[in-house]
Amino acid sequence: MSPRAPDADVPPGLLLVDKAGGMTSHDVVARARRVLSVRKVGHAGTLDPMATGLLVLGVGAATRLLGYVGGHDKTYEATIRLGQTTVTDDREGEVLATTSAAHLDDVAIRAALAAQTGPLQQVPSSVSAVKVEGRRSYDRVRAGEAVELAPRSVTVHRLDVYRVERPTPELVDVTVTVSCTAGTYIRAIARDAGAALGVGGHLTVLRRTASGPFSVERAAPVEEAGAALAAGGGEGFLPLTQAATTVFPTRTVTAEESRALGYGQRVPATGAAGLHAAVDPEGRLVALLEDAGTTARVAVGFPPA
Template identity: 35%
Template sequence: MNDFDGVLPVRKPAGMTSHDVVSKCRRLLQMKRIGHTGTLDPSVTGVLPLCLGRATRMVEYLQEMPKEYRAVLKFGIATDTEDLTGTVIEEMPKTGITEMQVREAINDFIGPIMQTPPMYSAVKVDGKRLYELAREGKTVERKAREVVIHELEVTGFAAGDQPEVSLRVLCSKGTYIRTLCVDLGAKLGVPSTMARLERTQSAGLSLDRCLTFEEIAERVEAGTLQEMLIRADKAALHMPEHTVDERKMINALQGQKLPAWAVLPSAEGLDREFRLYTPDDRFIGIYRWDEEAGKVVPVKVFLP
């Protein structure tokens, strides 16, 4: 069994679930401890970062980071799955939608928005996945939830009776691009669906850094895979980076609470978790400021 440690950015092909990708990499890498940082539907391609070995303990933090997608939206058709893999439930042969209308409409979707998860999604309601209920022909009430669209731009427009628009989306975790496509059509008063989707960034890793299965297999064979892995803590760029004072390094390594002066820059009053390092840049773990205790306390310690 191999003992790889770090984040492996995989280029996910179409036709596989995220779990399929994990299973295939377990065989290629001959290791069991692998976790992914965010599910992609089988038809969706692109960036799927896998956490290997001890890096699996960072999955929850990497999942929090914004994700970027390239999507193609088709007007004039609505399906039960909100993408072209589903059954057509409404069609409008001629929509009359123009590029200018789309460019004006997208402004209403930038920033915090409310989204209702699609029935064909992995969200759980009363212990059952929504897609399981959908396959049984059931539709249940879903709670709308807030997501954030950081950036949304039109990158292409193919005119016609049922035009297609290409979009680039930078969004928070939990955003359904399928639902965004449907809601954009609804805003313009026409049925719409997602025709294609590729994730171009996740956990701070872009498509050009991703490896195919073939490339992974070649590097495992050549013994050069480890050099392609990213340290999990260094990928979590959304979390502030602090250093422990050398005089309190042993206490930090033992997972003890630390006085405010022992962390630089000061974490006193900081309202979010941060990464803590030794003076020689070894990652100790995730810490937070505890106002009540007046100390820096460990959330998850990595070094022995």
């Protein structure tokens, strides 16, 4: 067995993981820690255990990017089953009711799903990771408490229906692609569309294909992504500077400005709104900068390793 490497020996960066079904996001983080023998690993937004697809992890100093990466829009591929409701609004929960969807035609189904686009006030599933007075909603439900969550403002930019199938005479499966803001529950779309149609609905398949500028096409299983990081390059790994400049506009700074930023000092303004990735002449990420009047201040610093 190879000796454990200290965190400092592992290059910081983002892992683009193609999560397998049946794993929690915490499971993926724990596995990355074991693969890399590091402690400082985090994720940019959870995926349900049932779900597969893109999960963005940060390693080392790259964990400082995660708060900014997680807020981007997401894209999902999903299958909605009409005719059944479940306690979790997905296939992993106990079936609460079955109502025949045999009478529904494609026009009605598409109309109900079209109504789930645009700005929405969406109530998350009670079996979700939303915190209620400091405890996860799903923990309260499992403890036997009745939980009613407040609606949240989300936006579904696009919901495309690709296929409508009838696995049994009583059920309808609808395959969709959803583009939405962070915090949108695809399970809730299935539940609410089913409720509007009077037959109930839940999610049977969910796969995240994109998060902001990152795509599952560049992702890899967590072990392979971790091996790519350890090797300094490969599928599923983005070094720190590349990760930051993928998310933010780049501002090249001089060596003198780099030193000033390292001391928390300000430099001339970028002249554009929003965060910028400050990169020194050697290609090292120095900081995320944000204009404050005529100067730019350090929002997040990245000291030399």
